Amino acid sequence: MNSADEGVNRPDGRSRRWADHRERRRTELVEAVIEAIRELGPEPGIDAVAAHAGVSKPVLYRYFTDKSGLWLAVGRHAAGAVVEAIAPAVSAVREERDVVAAAVDAYLAFIEADPHVYRFVVHQRGIARDTDVVADAMDTVASGLARILGDRLRALGLDSGPALPWAYGIVGYVQTTGDWWLRQQQPISRTALADYLTTFLWGGIAGIRSAADTPGGLAVSGR
8 A cells, every 4th residue: 555545544634524515515516506596497407507517527527426416416406495494383383284284384384485496306307217207306305294193192192103104195195296386386375275285284284183082993002
């Protein structure tokens, strides 16, 4: 091993600093791409994205390997932003129905405010066939929502088992309806749509809680 190799592998913190720098740079580039999408629309070309971000394509590919890797990173970042938007709204409420209402309205508010980014994540092209960025984004959102809902169920002394399928059901239902809402140029107000969705969803959720109060109903073990 030559001295250069020894310098690279020496545990002096330089590798960690480089890794931290690379991660910060990746985040900066993802945020720059999101800004480009907001300006250019949901189906931007990679050349236009690079130009808007003020970098060359080789720079983008240095950090993300290829277009597919960049698009996936953007999708994941946007999904995380959805969770960040939903979590405070849900955490601030106290009534169980309001948890659903807050999550629905926070999601609709997010896609209403950032329609190009939403369409990019849900309908984007150019992703490798073995990567489903939409499913990945929905996993991120549903997992975050499930943690919140699980905490709510446990606080009530109920089984937290429904939290994950419940979260996926909410995400899938609201995502599909929200997609229709944007494609149709928002034919009804966000407030009305959120109320309609909450009313429908709450019927099933209220049934879960009711079952816990009846003989032979849901367990309260928290499994």
